[in-house]
Amino acid sequence: MGEYEPKIEVHFPYTVTAAKGSTIRMECFALGNPVPTISWRKVNGPTPSKGRLRKSQAVLEIPNVQLEDAGTYECKAENSRGRNVFRGQLQVYTYPHWVDRLNDTQLDSGDQLRWECKATGKPRPTYHWLKNGVSFLQESRIEMVNGVLMIHSVNQSD
Structure with missing residues (x-):
């Protein structure tokens, strides 16, 4: 050849x-x-x-x-x-790795809940909030921004 x-x-x-x-x-x-x-x-x-x-x-x-x-x-x-x-x-x-984890919390009715999760990873992790395995329904009193969940004026159903 x-x-x-x-x-x-x-x-x-x-x-x-x-x-x-x-x-x-x-x-x-x-x-x-x-x-x-x-x-x-x-x-x-x-x-x-x-x-x-x-x-x-x-x-x-x-x-x-x-x-x-x-x-x-x-x-x-x-x-x-x-x-x-x-x-x-x-x-x-x-893989995502937890930096900050949630703790159990007890609040009075009407109080504000603020939970924050932090994770590291590459690519940067995204966060999804679930209640009893189901995605939260968007309500005016519920805010979900990245790793922060805020519920204004918690009630018994929360």
């Missing part, structure tokens, strides 16, 4: 999404003659030192992914006839 430059035939998706603490594998396989060598790098920062190369460097495996591992990764296939490059993004998310 003669010599020809590398052509990346199989590559990881343009966007790889992973949960913090998981293991990810990004593949980059190229054809070429002579057989191309594959190299990896993180474009904007150091490639994680815990990263391991598998299958003749065609797979970059990163165990225990952390937020700082997120970024653009590049695989490069090279031989004496040329090179080919593929880039994709690694996005790392974290």
